[in-house]
Amino acid sequence: MTNEPALPPAASLDEELVRSGRDADITRRALVRAARRRFATEGYRATTVRHIAADVGVNVALISRYFGSKEGLFEACMNRTFDELDPRTRPAGVDEVIARLISHVAEAPNPDDPLQLLLLLRSSGDESADAIRRKTLEAYTEKLAEAAGWSADDPASQPLLLRAQMAIATMLGLVMLRTSTEVQPLTTASAAELAEPLEQVLRALLDGVAKQ
Template identity: 30%
Template sequence: MRGDAEVSREAIIAAARRAFARQPYAAITLKAIAADAGVSAPLVLKYFGSKEQLFARVARFGDEIDQLLDAPLPDLGRHLLHALLDAHEQRRDPLIRVAFALQHGEHATLLRDNFRDQVVARLRSRLTGPDAALRAELVLAHLLGLGVLRKIVHTEAISAAERDRIVDLCAPGLQRLLDGSP
C-alpha cells in the first residue's frame, strides 16, 4: 500500500509535467503546481526543494523508459507502440515531453540532455550491428512523430485510428529498424 507521501509526490510530479508541457518555464509557479496537485506549495518545496529541482525531476525519464524498453528485442517494435499508446491514453507519454523542450529556454538543455542520455543511449545499447545509433534515433523519431500527431496536432486519421491498427501498420517498420534488417 502506498503512503500519503508517495501519493502526494506522484500528484506533484504529474501536475508539474502538465504545467511544463503547457507553459514556458518562467510562467510556471510552484503555487499553481501545488494547486493542481491538491497539495500546499510548502509541501512541494519540502519534497522537491525548488522549481528548478522539480523541473530536473520531471525532466528525468528513468522508470518510464525502463517500462518502455521492457521487452525482448524481437518483440520490441510492437511493445514500444503498445506502451506508447497506453501512455497516450493515460496522458503520460514520456517521449512527448521532449517536444516541449523549446519553450523552456535554458532549461531545455537539461531535458534534451536527459533525453539523449537516458532514452537514446538506452535504446542504442539494446541494438547491434551497423548504424545502431542512427537506427535508435530513427525509431524514437517515429515514436515522437506519432505522439505529436496523435496528442498535440490531433490529426484526424491517427487520432481516430484503433490502437491495434496503428500497431499493425507501424510495428513491422520499427522492428526492421530495431533488428537492422533491410
C-alpha cells in the same frame, strides 16, 4: 489568456493520500506525478507551479520547499522518466520490442502513459535538465538498438544505433501529433489501424539488420 487550468482533474488516488496530509514523501511524489502530466502535455513554460500545486491540492510554496524551484521540479520529473526506462527489459528480441512499442503508443493501459514520452521533447532551457534528457534519450536508444542486434563492439552493427533513434523519433512524432493537435485521421485512428503501418515502419528500421 486561453490556456486556463483545464486538464482533466487528474484526481488520482494519491490526491486522497495527500489530502490526509502530513507525509512529505507522498506529497513529493504526487507533485512529481502531477508535474509530469503538465510538463509533458503543455510544455515547460506554459505550466505554472500554481496549477501543479492545485492539481495535488497543496500550497504552491511546497514546490520551492521540496524541489528548490520550478526547474528543480522539472529536473526531478526528468530523472523519474530516466529511472522508469530501466526496470525490466531483458534484452528481448526485435519482435517483442516492436510489439511493446506499438502497444505503448496505441493501446497503453494508462491513458497518460504515452504522454510521458513527450516529456523527452520538452526543454526548460536549463542545462542540467537538458543533460538528463539527452542521457535518457541515448540510454533508450541503446536499449532499443541492442534488442535489434546492436553491439558497441561490432562495427557492422553501428548503423542500428541511428536507426533505433529514428524509431524513437517516429514514436515521438506520432504521439505528439496525436495529442497536441486534433488532426485527422491520426487522432481518431484506432489502435488496430495504427498497428499495421507502424509495425512496417519499425521493421523497416530495426529488422533485417545487415543491409549494408
